[in-house]
Amino acid sequence: xxxxxxxxxxxxxxxxxxxxxxxxxxxxxxxxxxxxxxxxxxxxxxxxxxxxxxxxxxxxxxxxxxxxxxxxxxxxxxxxxxxxxxxxxxxxxxxxxxxxxxxxxxxxxxxxxxxxxxxxxxxxxxxxxxxxxxxxxxxxxxxxxxxxxxxxxxxxxxxxxxxxxxxxxxxxxxxxxxxxxxxxxxxxxxxxxxxxxxxxxxxxxxxxxxxxxxxxxxxxxxxxxxxxxxxxxxxxxxx
Numbered sequence: 001x002x003x004x005x006x007x008x009x010x011x012x013x014x015x016x017x018x019x020x021x022x023x024x025x026x027x028x029x030x031x032x033x034x035x036x037x038x039x040x041x042x043x044x045x046x047x048x049x050x051x052x053x054x055x056x057x058x059x060x061x062x063x064x065x066x067x068x069x070x071x072x073x074x075x076x077x078x079x080x081x082x083x084x085x086x087x088x089x090x091x092x093x094x095x096x097x098x099x100x101x102x103x104x105x106x107x108x109x110x111x112x113x114x115x116x117x118x119x120x121x122x123x124x125x126x127x128x129x130x131x132x133x134x135x136x137x138x139x140x141x142x143x144x145x146x147x148x149x150x151x152x153x154x155x156x157x158x159x160x161x162x163x164x165x166x167x168x169x170x171x172x173x174x175x176x177x178x179x180x181x182x183x184x185x186x187x188x189x190x191x192x193x194x195x196x197x198x199x200x201x202x203x204x205x206x207x208x209x210x211x212x213x214x215x216x217x218x219x220x221x222x223x224x225x226x227x228x229x230x231x232x233x234x235x236x237x238x239x
Contacts, residue, residue: 038164038166038183038184038185038190039185040139040185040188040189040190041188041189044138044187044188044189044190045138045189046074046136046138046189046191046214046215047073047074047214047215048071048072048073048074048214048215048216048217048218049070049071049072049073049191049212049213049214049216050069050070050071050072050212050213050216050218051069051070051209051210051211051212051213052067052068052069052070052209052210052211053067053068053069053070053080053207053208053209053210054066054067054206054207054208054210055067055068055080055082055205055206055207055208056204056205056206056208057123057126057203057204057205057206058203058204058206059121059122059201059202059203059204060202062122062123064123066082066083066090067082067083068080068081068082068083069081069083070207070209071216071218071222071223072134073218073223076095076096076097076131077095077096077223078093078094078095078096078130078131078134078223079092079093079094079095079222079223080092080093081093084106088105089105090104090105090106091103091104091105091106092105092225093127094223094224094225095127095130095131096223098114098115098116099112099113099114100112100113100114100115100117100118100127100235101225101227102124102235102238103225103226103227103230108230108231109230109231109232109233110225110227110230110231110232110233111232111233111234111235111237111238112225112227112232112233112234112235113234113235113236114235115127115128117234117235117236118235118238119238121199121201121203122203124238125199125203126197126205129176129178129197129205131154132152132154132156132170132178133178133195133197133205133207135152135153135154136167136180136191136192137160137162137167138189138190139164139165139166139190140165143164143165144162144164144165145162145163145164146161146162147159147160147161147162148160148162152170156172156173157172157173158170158171158172158173159171166180166183166190166192167180167192168180168181174200175199175200176197176198176199176200177197177198178195178196178197178198179195179196179198180192180194180195181193181194181196182194186212186213186214187213187214187215189214189215191209191212191214192209193208193209193210193212194206194207194208194209195207
């Protein structure tokens, strides 16, 4: 009886190992195909985006993660709603131009100000770079693989790497590095589902998109903060 049980356990473990190996192999194949075999329509622009999202922050002494949904409209309007595990709103973050508003629903307070008021380090510092991270080159008619140096639309020098016409990384002169992976197509447009930003101080910010929709028509109120009766404090108080 004991011997039979051991045999069955061995067979189960063997099957699990084979499935894990197959899953790893398929995952590797899919990763390798991301920028080479992906079919997309040239010159299809993404004017707006809506998606559920997972956000992660990691530093040598701190790790934070959360989930919710993101709304983005060209050229500079972003809203991220962070939810609790029970679905209630924890934070509602609005970025429009250089203005940032954080509605801390859980504590009933609001922080508002400009990029310059954000901390240089820590999980809130990532909002300083959100426009740069979301400024993703859409592939044109050329599907070249190349590394180029340029001045981006924010007036910053950067080194950009393309594979098969798709943006895979951007690096600034200050040492910030953004990588783009897990490309997919949505309504003919091409979009990375994973964006990872690493600062010169080795802080990691990860954005993971799930079930995105592109070129969504938003009402203007979707990007207008509703602070209600909450007290409003300077954004610098987040330090």
